[in-house]
Amino acid sequence: MADMKKFLCAALVLGLSASLAACTSTSPDASSGGGDVLVVAGFGAEYETLFQEHIAKPFTKKTGIQVKYRASGSGAEMYAAIRAANGEPGFDLAVMTYLELDQGQRDKLLAPVTAKQVPNMAHVPNKLLDHTHGVGAIQDVQQVSLMYSRKAFPKPPTSWDVMWDPKYRNGTLVFNPKNILGVYGLLNLADMGGGGVTNMGPGFKRNEELAKHALATPNTSAEAVPFMAKETATAFPYFDGRAAIYAKTNNYDFTIPREGTYAHLGSLGIPVGAEHKDAAYKFIDYWLSNEVQERWARAYNVGPAVTGLTFPADFAAKHITTPARLDEVKIADAATVNKHRTEWQQQWQETVR
Structure with a gap:
């Protein structure tokens, strides 16, 4: 019986990850x-x-x-x-x-x-x-920032609209909504076009227009890294946590445009x-706990989930660290996103070829 149990577990390790x-x-x-x-x-x-x-x-x-x-x-x-x-x-x-x-x-x-x-x-x-x-529980707060090339923008751009500018659109990245970054990208575009999470038409219209000229349509945030290394990307949406990492190793920086942006909430279940x-x-x-929240925020370059913490001015300028900054950022209704996300992915595939 013991030999049979060992055999079954070995088989699971080899082939059935769900039963591991x-x-x-x-x-x-x-x-x-x-x-x-x-x-x-x-x-x-x-x-x-x-x-x-x-x-x-x-x-x-x-x-x-x-x-x-x-x-x-x-x-x-x-x-x-x-x-x-x-x-x-x-x-x-x-x-x-x-x-x-x-x-x-x-x-x-x-x-x-x-x-x-x-x-x-x-x-x-x-x-x-x-x-x-x-x-x-929510343990950290990220936000969708505008990652930009320091070479292309000597001064930080102030609007998401720069991605449509003929001078920069050939270097932008349009993320597939299979990745949550792509969902937030669509939501930002919908808001800018007068729509929103319950009216995504304006977002898809602007997305289709931009995708015709885009440098690439990545499926993951990691796929943006080679374009930064080669300095071919100009401006694109990127989470502030990863943006802070690559801003230290590449000739890129990130900012929050005047139109505002969406938060992404890390959770524990x-x-x-x-x-x-x-x-x-x-x-x-x-x-x-306060100590761990501060330590994690600095390590992962994200905002904390609790209030009352103090951060260096340069860190606070880039991340959501205060109640006032949290009030400014938008949080998409999860039920609506979950309900329509597959539909949005299908529509994205049809409009971005």
């Missing part, structure tokens, strides 16, 4: 001498590195709870794993976005997350709490069938 969690222990780690274990699914690449250094390791040192991290793709992919497993995906906490929190509360597949379980939720502004739906909910609640509370 069943062969992955979430019980105390014998190699660490015991103690609780928290399995966290989140983003990969630099996010995983920063997470381990600034969140996971300090949390373990403080609580003794071991954090096992799984780089699992996008927020949508992580929620898909939760849904496919009917709330028992084999991990205890998922790093996602506020869009998945909306879907999770509708599907009843995410556990409650309120100030009762997570006391530091009391320090999160209502504008952010309104987008948690009682089933998660607990599957209803998570084995270690208590550890997950402690982890969320830790991440929302």
